[in-house]
Amino acid sequence: MAVISQFLENAISYLKGVGPQRAETLNKELGVHTYRDLLFYFPYRYVDKTQFYKVNQITAKNTHVQVKGILSPFKLIGQGRSKRLVASLKDDTGQVQLVWFKGHQWIKKILAPGKEYVVFGKPNLFKGQVNIAHPEMDLSNEYESEQTIKMQPIYNSSEIAKKKGLDTKAISKLTYNLVSELKQNDVLENLSEEVIDKYQLISRYQALKSIHFPSSDQAMTDAIRRLKFEELFFIQLKLLRLKVNRQSKLKGFEFDVLGTFFNEFYDTKLPFELTNAQKRVLKEIRQDVKSGRQMNRLLQGDVGSGKTMVALLSMLMALDNGFQAAIMAPTEILAQQHYQSIQELLYGMNINVALLTGSVKTSEKQNILERLKLGDIHILIGTHALIEDPVKFKNLGLAVIDEQHRFGVAQRARLWKKNTTPPHILVMTATPIPRTLAMTLYADLETSIIDELPPGRKSIQTEHRYDSHRLRIFGFIREQIKLGRQVYIVYPLIKESEKLDYKDLMDGYESVVREFPLPDYKISIVHGQMKPEDKEYEMRRFVNGETNIMVATTVIEVGVNVPNASVMIIESAERFGLSQLHQLRGRVGRGAEQSYCILVTGNKLSKEARERLKTMVRTNDGFEIAEVDLKLRGPGDMEGIQQSGVVDLRVADLVKDVRILQEARQTAIDILEEDPELVTGKNNPLKNYLDQKRTQKIGWSKIS
């Protein structure tokens, strides 16, 4: 192992310019304990000090300006606390006021009116006039020769730290001291020469110096790119190593044969031709389940892309090999619906399917559990109830998790324990995840994508309407019902204001009932506070076409399939997130008829809400919508991502750095393919770095 310099492990108090008090502020306020911490305390932007403003170009909007001009004599103005020293700086376009609130004697002593100065600072607006308070001042003729910093780094600091004198300028003095002392072998290169050459990266040493004090725009860009690459590369390497490890260690059931169940179903029961995307995904699954390794596959497919059929065919593969299969849905309604449709599809085949949800009666539940243990039930469909402890399979071979975003990783893990060898796992989600996030979040899962809808679907027409258009909307609903269609009207249900939402829903329901009276119109209502059997009853009436309108909260969001429903009205649409809107819209457009989605909002809309609505109107493509969602909300707010920790990035940005992420990921894949244990000489830098990081971590845990 290479000799590691201890320089960066020095406590920050040893650094020039840091006394015990500063050290404490750095520790507490900025989390900086060591030289290393400070080195990795990167600026978030720079001010180009090679650029000069003219006085008449300065506005209070500029965050920093640098101007050159002649200093006027000082004047002391104001009384008491507002007493201040002022002077002006004059160039050929005008003059700007400079202000000092303290240190008057010192300022007067070191600055010489009548001379030309280079002034740097933040312009403020004071009584309609722009001034610069406590500017940095350098004599013009000394400036050129002294000026070593071309790009002034700007650092984040906390309010308390600033009060204690640790503002961006003070921090930059410290980083300057640190970087001046930093030697080549204090920072080990952690990428191989091959990678550095291939992507034309600068060295790690150079990058860590330049990120603080770049000599030019180009130097700054190069430093940032290098550090982003490194950051993303090591995340990928870590996740991919996990995957490689799991693949080599975790044995899985081998589904060798495609037997009678699969073939009989495929040849005689399949109600339609599979889309090419469905076929491709099935092949991918087939490869996994016969490989002898446990499958952990994520299936992404837009709403209505036909994931259920893929799940069913995969389950038949399990059955053909003597295993049981299970499918787990996030809601009771959805589980019911899977049960119903799977039973219909399998009608006449010798396959026992059972439904297990929270509302199944105890006696029946007991019976199901018994038969499950004996292997008499081949396919179990259910909700969370399915992962509870009493549920024991004879031989579970495949578990499908539908609409994954509602299931946590921990729940997924409980399924693993349902057999001595973990069953194959197929996770299905209709909330498309932006590519960049999928690459990071699910780097340890295999992913399949159904990127094609079954043929003959008419794309849903989406419109945005204001509350004031309600009468026209009602008219449209009437028209559609006359044509024999069914209509959803959905109200938001957001936890924090559950009571208010409930009232909105009930008010809405009443106005719908008034507008669409019996006997011409029949209305169902479903919401979260109903008993499961009432929900089921209302739902069933709508599914069977006995009611024309379904008034509901978002409980119908996921998965529900009523092909004759062709209109989705979303009330208070501005309150829904993009992925939710997209999910809801996916409830229509499932039959042969032209379908419509009407987003109803109030007149007052935030910029973001407007952007969401515009996106919905513009596109039906779930992946595109997911990308917009990511841009609007940032990765931290995306569903299921907070817990993952993967977006805790220092320099890289999952929205903007797609390209670098792809390069970094590909690099990690190539390296692991060639050298999974990282033992060859050229990968030494990586290996050393990982080892070093490990020891650093141990060091930290000792402290805290």
Ligand code: ADP
């Ligand atoms: P999702 O992917 O949203 O779960 P579903 O599996 O519920 O979608 O399928 C939506 C509808 O499309 C169902 O009515 C299903 O029968 C139908 N479907 C699925 N695959 C095909 C196909 N290849 N051709 C025609 N219809 C299909």
Ligand code: MG
């Ligand atoms: Mg589905």
